[in-house]
Amino acid sequence: MTPDLIARFADITGPAHALVTPQDIAPYLVESRGLYHGSSPLVLRPGSVEEVSAILALASETGTAVVPQGGNTGHVGGAAPREGQSDVVLSLARLNRIREVDPVGNVIVADAGAVLAEIQRAAEAADRLFPLSLGSEGSCQIGGNLSTNAGGTAVLAYGGVRQLCLGLEVVLPTGEIWNGLRRLRKDNTGYDLRDLFIGAEGTLGVITGAVLRLFPRPLGHEVALAGLKSPADALKLFERAAERCGMALTGFELMPRLGVDFTMRHIPGVRDPLAGRHDWYALVDVSTSDSAEAARRMIEVLLSEGIETGLIEDAVIAESETQRQALWHMRESMSPAQKPEGGSIKHDVSVPVASIPAFMAEADAAVLAAIPGARICAFGHMGDGNIHYNVSQPVGADTAAFVARRREINALVHGLVRKYEGSISAEHGIGQMKRDELAEVRAGIEIELMRRVKRAFDPAGIMNPGKVLAQDRSTPGSGRYRS
Amino acid sequence: MTPDLIARFADITGPAHALVTPQDIAPYLVESRGLYHGSSPLVLRPGSVEEVSAILALASETGTAVVPQGGNTGHVGGAAPREGQSDVVLSLARLNRIREVDPVGNVIVADAGAVLAEIQRAAEAADRLFPLSLGSEGSCQIGGNLSTNAGGTAVLAYGGVRQLCLGLEVVLPTGEIWNGLRRLRKDNTGYDLRDLFIGAEGTLGVITGAVLRLFPRPLGHEVALAGLKSPADALKLFERAAERCGMALTGFELMPRLGVDFTMRHIPGVRDPLAGRHDWYALVDVSTSDSAEAARRMIEVLLSEGIETGLIEDAVIAESETQRQALWHMRESMSPAQKPEGGSIKHDVSVPVASIPAFMAEADAAVLAAIPGARICAFGHMGDGNIHYNVSQPVGADTAAFVARRREINALVHGLVRKYEGSISAEHGIGQMKRDELAEVRAGIEIELMRRVKRAFDPAGIMNPGKVLAQDRSTPGSGRYRS
Numbered sequence: 001m002t003p004d005l006i007a008r009f010a011d012i013t014g015p016a017h018a019l020v021t022p023q024d025i026a027p028y029l030v031e032s033r034g035l036y037h038g039s040s041p042l043v044l045r046p047g048s049v050e051e052v053s054a055i056l057a058l059a060s061e062t063g064t065a066v067v068p069q070g071g072n073t074g075h076v077g078g079a080a081p082r083e084g085q086s087d088v089v090l091s092l093a094r095l096n097r098i099r100e101v102d103p104v105g106n107v108i109v110a111d112a113g114a115v116l117a118e119i120q121r122a123a124e125a126a127d128r129l130f131p132l133s134l135g136s137e138g139s140c141q142i143g144g145n146l147s148t149n150a151g152g153t154a155v156l157a158y159g160g161v162r163q164l165c166l167g168l169e170v171v172l173p174t175g176e177i178w179n180g181l182r183r184l185r186k187d188n189t190g191y192d193l194r195d196l197f198i199g200a201e202g203t204l205g206v207i208t209g210a211v212l213r214l215f216p217r218p219l220g221h222e223v224a225l226a227g228l229k230s231p232a233d234a235l236k237l238f239e240r241a242a243e244r245c246g247m248a249l250t251g252f253e254l255m256p257r258l259g260v261d262f263t264m265r266h267i268p269g270v271r272d273p274l275a276g277r278h279d280w281y282a283l284v285d286v287s288t289s290d291s292a293e294a295a296r297r298m299i300e301v302l303l304s305e306g307i308e309t310g311l312i313e314d315a316v317i318a319e320s321e322t323q324r325q326a327l328w329h330m331r332e333s334m335s336p337a338q339k340p341e342g343g344s345i346k347h348d349v350s351v352p353v354a355s356i357p358a359f360m361a362e363a364d365a366a367v368l369a370a371i372p373g374a375r376i377c378a379f380g381h382m383g384d385g386n387i388h389y390n391v392s393q394p395v396g397a398d399t400a401a402f403v404a405r406r407r408e409i410n411a412l413v414h415g416l417v418r419k420y421e422g423s424i425s426a427e428h429g430i431g432q433m434k435r436d437e438l439a440e441v442r443a444g445i446e447i448e449l450m451r452r453v454k455r456a457f458d459p460a461g462i463m464n465p466g467k468v469l470a471q472d473r474s475t476p477g478s479g480r481y482r483s
Numbered sequence: 484m485t486p487d488l489i490a491r492f493a494d495i496t497g498p499a500h501a502l503v504t505p506q507d508i509a510p511y512l513v514e515s516r517g518l519y520h521g522s523s524p525l526v527l528r529p530g531s532v533e534e535v536s537a538i539l540a541l542a543s544e545t546g547t548a549v550v551p552q553g554g555n556t557g558h559v560g561g562a563a564p565r566e567g568q569s570d571v572v573l574s575l576a577r578l579n580r581i582r583e584v585d586p587v588g589n590v591i592v593a594d595a596g597a598v599l600a601e602i603q604r605a606a607e608a609a610d611r612l613f614p615l616s617l618g619s620e621g622s623c624q625i626g627g628n629l630s631t632n633a634g635g636t637a638v639l640a641y642g643g644v645r646q647l648c649l650g651l652e653v654v655l656p657t658g659e660i661w662n663g664l665r666r667l668r669k670d671n672t673g674y675d676l677r678d679l680f681i682g683a684e685g686t687l688g689v690i691t692g693a694v695l696r697l698f699p700r701p702l703g704h705e706v707a708l709a710g711l712k713s714p715a716d717a718l719k720l721f722e723r724a725a726e727r728c729g730m731a732l733t734g735f736e737l738m739p740r741l742g743v744d745f746t747m748r749h750i751p752g753v754r755d756p757l758a759g760r761h762d763w764y765a766l767v768d769v770s771t772s773d774s775a776e777a778a779r780r781m782i783e784v785l786l787s788e789g790i791e792t793g794l795i796e797d798a799v800i801a802e803s804e805t806q807r808q809a810l811w812h813m814r815e816s817m818s819p820a821q822k823p824e825g826g827s828i829k830h831d832v833s834v835p836v837a838s839i840p841a842f843m844a845e846a847d848a849a850v851l852a853a854i855p856g857a858r859i860c861a862f863g864h865m866g867d868g869n870i871h872y873n874v875s876q877p878v879g880a881d882t883a884a885f886v887a888r889r890r891e892i893n894a895l896v897h898g899l900v901r902k903y904e905g906s907i908s909a910e911h912g913i914g915q916m917k918r919d920e921l922a923e924v925r926a927g928i929e930i931e932l933m934r935r936v937k938r939a940f941d942p943a944g945i946m947n948p949g950k951v952l953a954q955d956r957s958t959p960g961s962g963r964y965r966s
Contacts, residue, residue, distance in 0.1 A: 104722060104837040151669045157730070160669065163646060176928050185867035186634045186643065186833045187906035188682055189921055190913060190951055191933045195678035199671055216729045239587060246699045246772020247640070247730045288773070289729020290781050298773050350669045354587040384668035423670035430673060438672055445659045449940070450674045456935035468673055 001041045001086045005062060009044055009088065012054045017094065019043040028069060028089045031080055036432060038081035040067075043089040049169065049177060049208045055090060056206065056462075057175025065465050066090050068202035070113065070144025073136040075348070076431030078148065078201045082466050092143050095208060098122045106214040107166060107183045112143025112207045119212070128214035131158035131250075135332045143207045149199035151427035153328075156383045157250040157287070158215065160427070162198050169209035170197050173458045183211045196453065201429050202464040204457040218287035220295025223324040224303055226315040227278030231357040231382075233311050234282050238353065238383055240305065241284055245298050251285030252383030253331050254356075259377045262337035262392075263330050270330050274314050282382070283331050334379045338392055341375070343399040345409045347389040351422035356382060359420045360389070366412045367391055371405065386426040389413055414441070430468045439470065484524045484569045488545060492527055492571065495537045500577065502526040511552060511572045514563055519915060521564030523550075526572040532652065532660060532691045538573060539689065539945075540658025548948050549573050551685035553627025554598065556619040558831070559914030561631065561684045565949050575626050578691060581605045589697040590649060590666045595626025595690045602695070611697035614641035614733075618815045626690045632682035634910035636811075639866045640733040640770070641698065643910070645681050652692035653680050656941045666694045679936065684912050685947040687940040701770035703778025706807040707786055709798040710761030714840040714865075716794055717765050721836065721866055723788070724767055728781050734768030735866030736814050737839075742860045745820035745875075746813050753813050757797050765865070766814050817862045821875055824858070826882040828892045830872040834905035839865060842903045843872070849895045850874055854888065869909040872896055897924070913951045922953065 010018035019025050020042055028043045030036065046052045059066045065087045069079040081087035092113035099109040103126040110119055116137040123130035132145060134152035142161075144150075146168070151160040158164065167182035180194055197204055228234050231254065238252050257279050263270045284302065288294040299317055306312035318324040338344045351359045360378055367374055373394030380388040391409060393402035414424045418441060430438050439447050447469070454461075454469055465471050493501035502508050503525055511526045513519070529535045542549045548570045552562040564570035575596035582592040586609040593602055599620040606613035615628060617635035627633075629651070634643040641647065650665035663677055680687055711717050714737065721735050740762050746753045767785065771777040782800055789795035801807040821827050834842045843861055850857055856877030863871040874892060876885035897907045901924060913921050922930050930952070937944075937952055948954050 102837070105835045106725070107835075149671050149675075151671075155668060159642075159646065162675075163642065172928070172932075178928050178932070179926065180929070182904070182906070183835050184833045184906050184909070185638060185836075186864070186869045186909040188632050188634075188908045188910055188912045189906055189917075189925065190682075190929075191687075191936050192632075192645075192678045192682055193929065193932055193936075195675045196936075199673075199675055204674075216726050218729065242589070243699050244773065246701065248772060289731055290727065290771075290777055294773055294777055350667045352585075352588045352590075352666050353668075354585070381669070386669045421665065423665070423667050423672055425671045426667070426669040427671055429671045434672075442672065443662065445655065445661055446663070446673075446676065449655075449661070449676055452939035453674050453676075453679075453936070456939040457932070 005064070006042050008058060009042060009055060012051050012058065013044050013046050017045040017047065019045070028072065028091065029081060031072065031074060031077065033075055036077035036080040038083050038087065039085065040081040040089050041086050043091055045091045045094050047094045049095070049171065052090070052171045052206055052208055053175045053177055056171050056173055059088065059462050060174050060460055063460060063462065064088055065462055067464050068092065068147070068206045070141035070147070071115065071136065071139045073140040074144065074148065074431060075428045076425070076433040078429050078431030078467050079144065090206065092141060099209065101126045103128050103214065105183055108212050108214055109181065109209065110142055110212065111209055113141050116140050116142055116145060123214050124217070127217060129217045130212060130214055132161055132164055135335065142210060142212070146198050146207050146210055147200065147202050148429040151381065151384070151386060153251050153253070153381065155381065156252060157247055162195060164213050165194065165198060165210055166213060167211035168194050168197055168207055170205040170207050172205045173460060173463050181209060181211050199429070201431060201468050203454060203468050204463060216289055218289055220288035220292040221324065222286045222295045222299040223318045223327050224284045224299050224315055225273050225327050226282045226284065226303065226306065227274050227276065227313040228280040228282055229313065230280060231360050234280055234382060235354065235357055236311055237282055237306055241302055244302050245286050248286050248288045248295065248298060249383065250287045251283065253283040253380065254382035255281040255283065255331060255334060255379045256377060258375055259334045259337070259379050260330065262341060262377065263333040266337045266340045267333040270333060273316050273327065276314060278313050283327055334377065335388065335390070338377055338390060342393040342397070343403040344393070345391045345403065345406050347410065347413045348426050348428040349387055349389055349413065349417045349422055349424060350385040350426035351417060351420040353382065353385040355420045356385065356387060359416055359422070360387070363389060363413050363416050366416065367409060370409065370412060371402070373397070432467060435468060435470060488547070489525050491541060492525060492538060495534050495541070496527050496529050500528040500530065502528070511555065511574065512564060514555065514557060514560065516558055519560035519563040521566050521570065522568065523564040523572050524569050526574060528574045528577050530577045532578070532654065535573070535654045535689055535691055536658045536660055539654055539656055542571065542945050543657050543943055546943060546945065547571055548945055550947050551575065551630070551689045553596065553624035553630070554619065554622045556623040557627065557631065557914060558911045559908070559916040561912050561914030561950050562627065573689065575624060582692065584609045586611050586697065588666060591695050591697055592664065592692065593625055593695065594692055596624050599623050599625055599628060606697050610700060612700045613695060613697055615644055615647055618818065625693060625695070629681050629690050629693055630683065630685050631912040634864065634867070634869060636734050636736070636864065638864065639735060640730055645678060647696050648677065648681060648693055649696060650694035651677050651680055651690055653688040653690050655688045656943060656946050664692060664694050682912070684914060684951050686937060686951050687946060699772055701772055703771035703775040704807065705769045705778045705782040706801045706810050707767045707782050707798055708756050708810050709765045709767065709786065709789065710757050710759065710796040711763040711765055712796065713763060714843050717763055717865060718837065718840055719794055720765055720789055724785055727785050728769050731769050731771045731778065731781060732866065733770045734766065736766040736863065737865035738764040738766065738814060738817060738862045739860060741858055742817045742820070742862050743813065745824060745860065746816040749820045749823045750816040753816060756799050756810065759797060761796050766810055817860065818871065818873070821860055821873060824875045825880070826876040826886040828874045828886065828889050830893065830896045831909050831911040832870055832872055832896065832900045832905055832907060833868040833909035834900060834903040836865065836868040838903045839868065839870060842899055842905070843870070846872060846896050846899050849899065850892060853892065853895060854885070856880070915950060918951060918953060
């Protein structure tokens with residue numbers, strides 16, 4: 001990239017918002033899990049949609065690859081620039097306004113760079129709920145949530161971010177702005193462009209703003225933890241909870257004892273909420289709109305029935321907001337608590353919920369046959385079929401040698417995911433990590449349709465190249481996608 | 484179309500399922516509202532997905548236009564063949580199996596030609612709810628519901644069919660079959676092809692099967708009718724209901740006195756449920772999962788508060804399933820009851836829910852200024868912003884002369900829809916009726932993106948040409964879309 005071109009880009013944002021020194025650029029090159037180390041000559045931090053538009057127009061004119069980046073909390077290399085290339089990073093961080101909160105229409109309009117927790121707070125200030133919630137909510141941005149179709153912990157009741165979004169504003173690769181900021185619950189006017197940009201991981205355009213749905217704040221909210229014998233019993237409890245609570249069942253999370261041990265060992269303040277040890281735990285979250293008593297009654301009936309029938313070994317209901325947060329904190333700490341235990345090989349998969357016990361049993365057997373002593377810490381959003389099937393290294397094993405077997409273990413686990421007609425990426429997306437595997441697990445016609453969409457929206461191939469779909473190898477450097 | 488080509492198509496389905504006589508073909512050419520009268524030399528009724536595939540492969544090879552048709556209950560000419568062309572009608576009616584009901588995974592898998600009411604019944608037989616419900620449910624097919632992104636009466640609590648669909652099977656214009664029959668709640672693996680086919684009105688491919696979500700059957704279900712002074716009061720009641728009932732608020736429908744009079748006059752068995760006359764009516768539908776009492780308590784509190792504060796003039800709660808159905812029957816009869824009153828000019832629009840009273844007041848004034856004595860019968864799904872803004876002719880007016888002013892009245896109403904940032908097609912789609920208007924109301928870049936999608940999926944332009952998007956006039960008869 002020539003100094004002249006860098007100067008032309010910097011002119012758009014002003015030099016203060018065009019980072020060029022290695023030290024300024026460094027934080028934008030590496031993901032939190034440290035798996036991707038890209039390179040970039042330039043990080044742009046535009047302050048308006050018009051600046052984003054001007055950046056993409058210039059990128060189109062000059063064939064410059066652009067990587068949109070939100071809070072940089074991803075896990076699959078989707079927002080990291082490629083290694084050995086001159087990708088320009090386009091950070092949305094300065095586009096962080098809440099544009100409007102409308103408690104009557106039950107919508108909030110936000111810039112793409114607004115941090116998720118800020119949106120939650122703005123909703124709360126208007127006595128409304130924005131239900132998207134995930135571990136990184138303190139730093140992830142809504143544009144990234146939308147671009148990766150984030151799921152999180154309340155999908156059972158409210159759906160993922162795809163279901164929470166009514167309209168989008170998108171800057172196209174040419175710099176043209178598509179104003180799709182609609183706030184309608186029903187709108188059948190042509191092809192659904194909105195849902196094409198959601199989950200596209202910045203490869204079709206740059207989301208700059210969104211209209212999101214708000215909900216009444218629930219009057220009743222109860223969180224309980226149940227000790228269980230097995231994932232099969234957890235499934236039975238989930239089925240009962242779904243019948244008993246219906247749409248009031250907001251979360252149903254599964255945790256293994258090993259994960260609870262990890263959190264107590266490494267995460268300050270985590271204590272075991274139950275007196276005895278149990279092999280498995282279910283966190284049940286119920287919220288009701290009509291009365292606080294309804295939630296309480298639901299959770300009490302569910303737990304007491306479970307205990308009477310022997311399904312539940314022991315259980316506790318959180319008695320205060322502090323206790324509710326503590327139970328969720330334990331669940332949210334499952335992943336960070338694995339880090340001090342050495343190397344880990346992680347999988348973000350989903351299968352039909354009824355297949356979870358069988359899938360996990362087969363996966364456990366296969367992983368332990370390959371690596372005796374591997375410590376399997378499979379936990380997650382059981383209610384929506386999404387398991388974070390994570391494997392920690394055996395105690396005392398060589399970390400590098402363990403992690404080097406990532407592809408082998410991925411192949412075992414993902415092979416079983418395919419057997420159960422599941423997904424190799426339930427909520428983290430494809431990015432660089434699963435790009436080649438996606439092409440293997442999906443039918444040729446499906447990949448071909450995706451390629452056609454990519455070419456239709458980004459014929460010059462400047463938008464986040466090398467993510468989701470492979471670039472055209474036959475014309476290296478052109479950025480164009482094969483036809 | 485040559486006899487030889489007709490014979491080749493007929494070979495695929497067998498002659499019994501290839502209709503060629505005018506009398507056999509006639510029912511497939513006309514919509515129920517009678518606005519579109521197309522022509523066709525051939526109606527094919529394939530009995531398998533493979534036959535659909537073979538038909539489209541031959542159509543691609545020979546450049547034959549194909550019009551997919553479900554229950555033929557549409558209103559915008561989307562499933563009717565064009566006038567003066569040789570479109571082949573592809574009826575999905577024989578692909579009508581329920582493939583699987585899975586009450587544990589809470590999904591149902593159905594052929595595209597399965598009638599909506601059959602799917603509802605199959606769900607009920609497994610003690611589950613499939614919540615999609617609309618007036619034509621006894622004859623519309625799920626493939627048509629998906630292709631038009633049907634909404635209906637339970638969108639508030641469950642979303643429209645887009646939210647109810649987990650996976651699709653689609654035959655592409657080339658005859659290739661995309662098996663996207665996934666049953667996952669979370670799956671972030673590349674571009675969202677599913678939502679592109681949903682709502683595409685058969686212009687990108689033929690939906691042949693779908694995985695749909697099931698829900699627990701609610702334990703509590705209450706339906707009430709409230710007499711009100713105005714749409715503004717209806718909005719206040721809706722806001723209160725949304726706060727009080729949250730996700731338990733399943734339906735909130737608005738009806739004018741005129742519509743109630745029409746139903747009592749023309750629909751057998753409809754009686755006025757309230758003693759006095761009221762200018763406006765709200766039908767409130769609440770369903771709860773935890774207990775029957777919860778729904779009863781909610782609706783009683785809502786109505787008694789409304790009456791105490793003077794918001795509601797009078798109200799009744801249905802006391803039996805028969806009464807609940809009677810209230811809904813009155814609402815569903817609004818449209819058919821207009822027919823005997825002479826000509827009508829109809830609009831299926833949505834605006835942000837808080838703008839409904841202002842929109843309706845302005846629209847009423849504009850319509851009455853244009854046609855004094857016009858009888859405005861605006862009713863619909865107020866809770867999701869969707870109003871069927873229908874106008875019946877003045878008493879004794881000339882029907883043909885009234886209907887001839889359709890474009891003028893459409894322009895008035897849709898102009899106000901645009902002012903309020905609404906949609907000119909909330910749930911019926913674009914078809915032929917609103918195709919040219921769509922190109923006017925949407926930004927050029929949005930129409931251009933839709934054209935690119937169309938070309939990417941159907942480069943030969945054989946799929947339902949002339950619907951949603953205009954054909955390329957520069958190469959008449961080629962079926963190709965301009966670039």
